[in-house]
Amino acid sequence: MSVSNYLTVPVALTIAGSDSGGGAGIQADLRTFAFHKVHGTSALTCVTAQNTQGVDRVDALPAAAVIAQILAVVRDIGVQAVKTGMLLNPEIIAAVAEQAMEEHLPNLVVDPVMVSRTGSQLIADEAILALRECLIPLATILTPNRYEAQILSASEIDTLESMQAAAQRIFTLGARAVLVKGGGMPGELRGVDVWFDGNRLEVLKTATVETIHTHGTGCTLSAAITANLALGHDMFTAVKLAKSYVTSALHYSLQLGQGQGPVGHFFPLLESSQP
Numbered sequence: 001m002s003v004s005n006y007l008t009v010p011v012a013l014t015i016a017g018s019d020s021g022g023g024a025g026i027q028a029d030l031r032t033f034a035f036h037k038v039h040g041t042s043a044l045t046c047v048t049a050q051n052t053q054g055v056d057r058v059d060a061l062p063a064a065a066v067i068a069q070i071l072a073v074v075r076d077i078g079v080q081a082v083k084t085g086m087l088l089n090p091e092i093i094a095a096v097a098e099q100a101m102e103e104h105l106p107n108l109v110v111d112p113v114m115v116s117r118t119g120s121q122l123i124a125d126e127a128i129l130a131l132r133e134c135l136i137p138l139a140t141i142l143t144p145n146r147y148e149a150q151i152l153s154a155s156e157i158d159t160l161e162s163m164q165a166a167a168q169r170i171f172t173l174g175a176r177a178v179l180v181k182g183g184g185m186p187g188e189l190r191g192v193d194v195w196f197d198g199n200r201l202e203v204l205k206t207a208t209v210e211t212i213h214t215h216g217t218g219c220t221l222s223a224a225i226t227a228n229l230a231l232g233h234d235m236f237t238a239v240k241l242a243k244s245y246v247t248s249a250l251h252y253s254l255q256l257g258q259g260q261g262p263v264g265h266f267f268p269l270l271e272s273s274q275p
């Protein structure tokens with residue numbers, strides 16, 4: 001007989017949609033948590049029929065089902081950090097915002113999934129309004145991509161200076177810090193993100209990784225930030241560590257399907273198995 005070693009590890013919760021292709025959404029979040037040695041819990045908001053070429057269908061869960069999942073997790077297991085991904089409709093967004101306040105959800109990372117990095121809108125206009133009014137003011141860190149930042153700042157973003165101006169403008173919506181992500185920018189700006197927390201305006205820069213297999217970068221980044229907050233890092237350190245994780249995952253991106261494959265979340269295993 002052998003006895004288990006009981007481990008105590010930080011816990012993170014993702015409130016997000018399922019990606020049947022496994023590259024983004026809940027699937028990407030849970031893998032990212034695992035590779036940070038953080039126990040991942042989840043509240044599913046919707047089920048997408050999706051692959052490397054696009055989204056074929058989306059089915060939402062009832063808002064009450066989302067609330068029940070959140071309560072089941074936080075009232076028994078407890079969480080140190082929480083992220084939101086695709087929340088899809090105003091009912092789910094309002095329900096999540098209410099739970100965030102009532103249950104005092106800690107370290108809330110809001111990835112305002114509205115528009116894909118290729119520019120196609122993923123949620124309805126009313127849902128965008130609900131995100132802006134109900135959830136974004138509660139965010140610890142808000143992580144819009146280029147197109148989401150354009151909507152939230154009502155400005156064109158095509159240069160580093162316009163990313164910086166947008167980050168400062170979006171900050172006024174009430175999040176404690178904003179990270180405008182550059183994956184949808186042209187050329188060398190693809191590896192550049194802009195941070196603003198009311199004091200520090202920082203440019204986080206990595207060299208652009210030349211790959212078309214970038215599916216799930218945004219989910220992976222926000223999940224890695226959440227994991228690092230759950231581990232006790234401060235906000236800016238959590239973001240820097242997360243950016244490093246997503247950059248490595250891009251270096252090991254997976255050529256799967258006919259379209260844009262996912263980033264390689266398990267690159268540490270691939271690295272350790274190389275001669």
Ligand SMILES: Nc1ncnc2c1ncn2[C@@H]1O[C@H](COP(=O)(O)OP(=O)(O)O)[C@@H](O)[C@H]1O
Nearest residue numbers: 117145181182183184190191192208209217218
């Ligand atoms: N080709 C790339 N090379 C380096 N970093 C990238 C590249 N594409 C995306 N990133 C990084 O991935 C993260 C997610 O950004 P982005 O792709 O813009 O988000 P989203 O998936 O939400 O559209 C950011 O840190 C961004 O800088």
Ligand SMILES: Cc1ncc(COP(=O)(O)OP(=O)(O)O)c(N)n1
Nearest residue numbers: 017024025086117215216217218219
């Ligand atoms: C279910 C689901 N959630 C989120 C996304 C968007 O993924 P993201 O990583 O933000 O964006 P891309 O880099 O894949 O554009 C999704 N597609 N599905």
